[in-house]
Amino acid sequence: MGLDQYIFREIENEYEEDGRSKVEEIHYWRKNHGLNDWACEHFCSEDIFDFNCERIPLYGFMIDKLLYHIINNLDQANREEDDCYGLISEGVLEAFKDCRKRIDKGEILYYYAWW
Numbered sequence: 001m002g003l004d005q006y007i008f009r010e011i012e013n014e015y016e017e018d019g020r021s022k023v024e025e026i027h028y029w030r031k032n033h034g035l036n037d038w039a040c041e042h043f044c045s046e047d048i049f050d051f052n053c054e055r056i057p058l059y060g061f062m063i064d065k066l067l068y069h070i071i072n073n074l075d076q077a078n079r080e081e082d083d084c085y086g087l088i089s090e091g092v093l094e095a096f097k098d099c100r101k102r103i104d105k106g107e108i109l110y111y112y113a114w115w
Contacts, residue, residue, distance in 0.1 A: 003036055003115045005029045007099060008055070010108035023055075023110065026102070027095040035092055038066060039111050055110040063100045067093070 008023035016022055029035060042065060043056050070093050099109055 003031045003033060003113065005032060005036060005039075005114075006112045007058070007095065008110045008112055009102060010110070020055075021108075026109075027099070029092070032092070036113050036115075038069075039113065042066065043111055051113065053112070053114050055112055058099060058103065058109040058111055060100065060103045063096055063103065066096055067100065070096075 005028070006025050007027035009026050011022045011024055014022040039056065040051065043058065043062055044051050048054065048056075102109060
């Protein structure tokens, strides 16, 4: 067992048996605790106490905040072993740039973590 994290995009006009929209995986990380800590602190609303296996909707302002944090800490991350809580590793920067473009095109995205 461990921490698996995904970004899903909602598939238009396709639904699960429970009525929720079907989704397609577009990004995946394994055990990126820094990203998950960031998501917990910045992506979750105050009424979510345990976001394990919850679809957390992503909005442009959320992605912008994450990208701002990563980009403004690149120099520090390149000089130290602590790379912004692991946010830069494993293609996180590129993945969230892609997410921002998708949101701008009107796609509905979710962050999903399972531990």
